[in-house]
Amino acid sequence: MGTPDTTTENHPAEHPRVSARIGGIAESATLAVDAKAKALKAAGRPVIGFGAGEPDFPTPEAIVAAAQAACADPRNHRYTPAAGLPELREAVAAKTRRDSGYEVTASQVLITNGGKQAVYQAFATILDPGDEVLLPAPYWTTYPEAITLAGGVPVQVTADESTDYLVTVEQLEAARTPRTKVLLLCSPSNPTGSVYGREQITEIGEWALEHGLWVITDEIYEHLVYDGAESVSLPVVVPAMADRTIVLNGVAKTYAMTGWRVGWLIGPQDVVKAAANLQSHLTSNVANVSQRAALEAVSGPLDAVHEMRAAFDRRRRAIVDLLSAIPGVECPTPKGAFYVYPSVKALIGKRLRGVEITDTVHLAALVLEHAEVAVVPGEAFGTPGYLRLSYALGDDDLKTGVTRMAELLAEVQ
Structure with missing residues (x-):
């Protein structure tokens, strides 16, 4: 057989x-x-x-020179704190006060591997499976993927050219459900270049406060505004939202440093600590030479x-x-x-x-x-x-x- x-x-x-x-x-x-x-x-x-x-x-010469000097310093050849070089976290806090008027401490800053890591970690830290995120559209292509990967559900709220691609509180309210936890806001906007005015940001912030929502606000284009427009940071105009707002930013666009991969998120200390714990397992610290270059960038003039x-x-x-x-x-x-x-x-x-x-x-x-x-x-x-x-x-x-x-x-x- x-x-x-x-x-x-x-x-x-x-x-x-x-x-x-x-x-x-x-x-x-x-x-x-x-x-x-x-x-x-x-x-x-x-x-x-x-x-x-x-x-x-x-990338401006002074920033490149700082990186070149950092390469020769043995301190930068080793692991450093996962949340970022302490001096860079301090400098980002100072830069935030200088540029947007938002008063934060170094413990509220997490240095990330570019803005995209900040986006993902922000969602991963505050979303539970099934939580809904209001996502104004047109939106940057990475946002819905990061939301979904973190277990959330993106809920698109669409604006068109008739409103300069800016959503209204009425649209947001119509899309809100009992599962809504977060509003994603990007101003100045990628992909449209639209900018929410101070009154609009204030109205949106007060609406989010009223309904107990979080706001993740991407401010990476803050210095690129024209025709008298201003980049307004939501927790500055609605201070009561500071405890439920995460600000995303980085050096890529402002300082022509896309390849250096340094971004950050700013938020309440407990959220930043949790996101830092995630990063300690995900990537550890951002490359030290890049962090030293970013330190020079955010500490220097804006010429x-x-x-x-x-x-x-x-x-x-x-x-x-x-x-x-x-x-x-x-x-x-x-x-x-x-x-x-x-x-x-x-x-x-x-x-x-x-x-x-x-x-x-x-x-x-x-x-x-x-x-x-x-x-x-x-x-x-x-x-x-x-x-x-x-x-x-x-x-x-x-x-x-x-x-x-x-x-x-x-x-x-």
Whole structure:
């Protein structure tokens, strides 16, 4: 007699190779577009990328020099406190008082590996499974993924160009349920560049206070405001919300330090301590050389920042004028950050070079293929029918890129 086949009995069905939790995460659309643009350029195609939110300026020299000196200091060759260098936490607290008027202590600051880690850890620290987060849209592509990964449920609250992409308290209240725990606020906004005014921030803060909600407010574009707009920190105008507000920030955008990977979160001490405990297991401390560079950045003058803002302002006005001249494109003038978010809804359903434009994902693909210009479709930000373009690139590339787009879209029928 032969040996019986016991394969089915002894080997249960194979488990999924990737967990449902991680398998459900979408790749960052902005980084994907940027990677594709860079790959095409490396292959010899003259692609101009409007995808990544990355300043084209070098990191200021004094910051680089501080990092170079830090490399030679043996203190920076070892582990340091997971929550951040004590002197950097102190400096971030001082910078926060200086720039936004928010009085915090070093114990309320956690230094993270870039702003994205601050976003995830903020949600992971205060959300329990099933907690709902009100998420104004258009939103930065990472927010819903971070909420879901932390066990929360993103609840989209959509605004459009008719309100400058700003949600109202009435919209937020209509979306609130007994499971609502957090409101995510980003001003100045990625992807739209919109800025909430002082009265709007105050009204939203008082509404959140009334209903016992938390607010996570992303202020990483605080210094990039134009046309008299101001970046207002919610716990400054509604001090009673300080005990239920987490402020996210970092050096990436302000100091052209995207690759250095230093961000932070500021919040109540018990929440910051809990987030630091998580970080102690997740990554330990941020790279010490980067922390030393960030210390120089936040402690130094803002002269270089003002120079960059002047360049961004010039590019902002140029790109709005160029895009607004394209039939079927409606481009509001942003008051912050370095993005425009034009509506191209009028182009959907029309034909371009023999094919119907089915949606903005398709339109972005056509623009990349035929104009060799990389833009991010609005689907990545929760609002189909729009495109996001970053104007954090050189003036000549900006003009050439939008001109190519205009010439292509002139063929739309």
